[in-house]
Amino acid sequence: MTGAVKSRTASLTARVLLLATLWSALALVGISFAISKLYRESTERGFNDILRAQLYNVINAISINDQQAITGTPQLGDLRFSQPGSGWYWVVEPLGNFSTPALVSSSLGVSGLAVPSVLEAPFDRRYERFYALRDSSGNRVQVAETEVILDGEGRAARFRVTGNLAVVEEQIADFSRSLHVALAVFGFGSLLLNGLAILYGLKPLDRARAALGKVRNGEAERLEGDFPREIQPLANEMNALIDSNRRLVERARMQVGNLAHSLKTPIAVLLNEATLIEKQQGDVVRAQAEAMQAQVQTYLHRARIAAQRESVLARTEVDPVIERLVRVMRRLNPDTHFELAIAQSGLMLAMEQQDVEEVVGNLIENAARYAVRRVDISAEPVEAEEGDGQGKRHWIELLVEDDGPGLDSGQIEKALKRGTRLDESKPGTGLGLSIVREIAGEYHGTLTLSRGDGGGLKARLLLPAVVKEHV
Structure with missing residues (x-):
């Protein structure tokens, strides 16, 4: 499981795609936040400009009559200023000792506004101030306010115009929804195009891997192909x-x-x-x-x-080597039946041919020497744990079994010792099995001896296989 996770995280394509996805996502989130903030600021400025324009319309419509009272009927061209509780109001209040009733829009009626003090919301250099509050209907409104002198005697009034901020929030919400949809479509399309571009850009690495696989499998002696300038x-x-x-x-x-x-x-x-x-x-x-x-x-x-051993060129095909050895042994031992079974064609050993011939030839020769009537030889690919604990790897299992007298555990241990001959009547030097074990060990393989199903000796040889990758 750990190896699989490590393999996925070690993928260059996965890394680049992951980084591109993360960067695109962060960039789109940042862009969305920045555009939304700029749009909100722009919309709020535009809303304040509308309120300012309405405020000046109210100012232009107000005057002082002969009875020293504030009079006027502002025509703002917006029905919301006449709808009760709409959040759209205008108010004109006399200042100082100028005692006259205040004028208010019909939308406000007798309800007042909780206006903050000048210290809480001071006037700007244009002697205007803008602030937000809630009216008696619960609407959150934006207020534009200023003070104007109405005549030559210094009588002045304070003018206020309010607008419902729900309009602003609704506009911003509509814009944000459209923005998010547009950015989502753009982001998905960008990620798709980036992924295709990355896969296309990294394609030469696959070609290089395929070329290296051909060298590893003995199909080529060098990396051949037209590679980009960065990979050449x-x-x-x-x-x-x-x-x-x-x-x-x-x-x-x-x-x-x-x-x-x-x-x-x-x-x-x-x-x-x-x-x-x-x-x-x-x-x-x-x-x-x-x-x-x-x-x-x-x-x-x-x-x-x-x-x-570590050469990438040490490769030997199993079929022709074993078949040639079996043919020779059949001619040398005409009274013995040799049965050969190779699981599949094209099996390849990560060994020199000379070493394969020596280990397999020794085993077959030893089996023929003690066999009564037959010797069975088989080869098949297997997966097994490597002796150094580095996980599973691919092997080729060679089995050579005879129908002779076989060996017990003590005799097997003795037979694997260099120079030991269990039967002095048979020709040989006693070096065969020990040499087989030593050569197999040099390739990290193993040789094990046991009693076969028919009572004879079964030799199991595990040798490193070459796995052809499908690219």
Whole structure:
């Protein structure tokens, strides 16, 4: 589960899409907030301008008559100023010792307004002030107020015009709904286009992965393809790494071959000379020479495998190798029936062909040596835990089973020891099974022996598989 989560979070496409989505969402939220704020400020300024215009209309319609009273009938052209409790009112109040009844719109009637003091809402440099309050009907209204001298004797009055703020809030709400719908459509379209652009932009990485998969599967020796300018340096470096790896493998093979050639002759001379001296001393020399030969073989194997184990070019197809070995064993053992069953064609081992031939050939040869009538060989892909605890990986399971006498647990442990021969009457050096286990171990594989269903020996060989990715 952790591996799957890590794989998803490690996806470059997922990261870019996630960051683009988060950025787009945050940007759209910020834009929505900024536009809504600017629209609210603009709408409130426009509303105040309307109230100011109505205020000046009221001022122009008011005068003082011969009885020293305020008179006038403002015609504001808005029926809401005549509808009771509408929130749209006008008021004219005398100031100072100018005693005359106040004039109010019919919409306000006898109800008053809870006007704040000048200290709470001071006049501006134009001697106007705007403030909000609630009327007796519960409406939240915006008030435009000013003071004007009406005649040459200094008699003045305070003028107020109010407007219902529900109109402003309704306009802002309508605009916000339209804005949010428009931004949502724009955001969804942008995310869709961004996603397509990102997927298209990262497509060359898929081509690079496919090219690398061909190298890994042994279908190509280098990364081939036309890559963008940003990816081409990576492809060049990978090709340089592959070339360097190939040179290291070839150098290791050459050095191993040279070492094997230089040691082969001295050991052969020792074995030959051992036959010419007295039996007791000769047997000692021969035993030690054979031990030297076994050790040389072991460490030559390890050196060669260590040099090529991590190579991306170490690939061997299972079918032709095993079929060729079985054909040879059928000719050498005409009285033994060899049954071969390979689960599917195209199975590929992450091993050198020489090592595959040696481990499988040793097992089949050992089974043929002790079989009564038949030897069964099978190969199939499996998934199993790796010994180092790094999770499951793909393997190929090779089973070789004979119908011979088989081995008990003690004999199995002894058979896997280097140089041990359980049956001295059979030809061999006692190195086969131990070499198989050592070579398998160098590739992180395993060899296990058990008693088969028919009573014979069953050898189970687990070797690393090459998994072809579908791109």
